Amino acid sequence: METDQLKLSTKWQGDFVFEATGQGGHTLRMDAHQGVGNDQGILPMQALLGSLAGCVGMDVVMILRAKMKDVRSIEIVTEGDKRRNPPKEFLAIMVTFIIEGDIDQEKAWHAIEVSGEKYCPVAHSLKAEVTYKLVLNGKEAGAK
Numbered sequence: 001m002e003t004d005q006l007k008l009s010t011k012w013q014g015d016f017v018f019e020a021t022g023q024g025g026h027t028l029r030m031d032a033h034q035g036v037g038n039d040q041g042i043l044p045m046q047a048l049l050g051s052l053a054g055c056v057g058m059d060v061v062m063i064l065r066a067k068m069k070d071v072r073s074i075e076i077v078t079e080g081d082k083r084r085n086p087p088k089e090f091l092a093i094m095v096t097f098i099i100e101g102d103i104d105q106e107k108a109w110h111a112i113e114v115s116g117e118k119y120c121p122v123a124h125s126l127k128a129e130v131t132y133k134l135v136l137n138g139k140e141a142g143a144k
Contacts, residue, residue, distance in 0.1 A: 059115030
């Protein structure tokens with residue numbers, strides 16, 4: 001299997017604030033919810049929902065590229081139902097496309113379905129294997 005690697009550096013900014021910087025230099029600021037954090041960024045689970053919306057949205061635009069001149073707007077609302085107890089993962093996610101414009105319903109549905117079933121790597125990564133590695137004071141301290 002051929003693979004590509006993406007890398008993101010996420011640095012602690014104090015309290016519960018973390019800022020992630022991608023390979024292109026763009027940033028994403030995250031914080032814990034009000035009461036724990038100071039509401040200085042989006043929640044990590046919200047970032048995951050946003051990543052899913054962005055991924056599927058980009059696929060839909062790519063698939064409908066020839067018809068995009070007839071689309072006035074696209075809004076993608078992602079809603080996730082989380083387990084109440086740790087690890088509080090998403091049990092279900094609803095992705096709602098709100099499209100305004102002169103576009104055939106069947107073509108819009110086709111683009112959404114093809115993205116979710118075939119193209120969107122975020123959707124396909126939601127159950128990916130995750131491993132952890134620790135580097136403490138400059139020395140690798142193992143991986144699990």
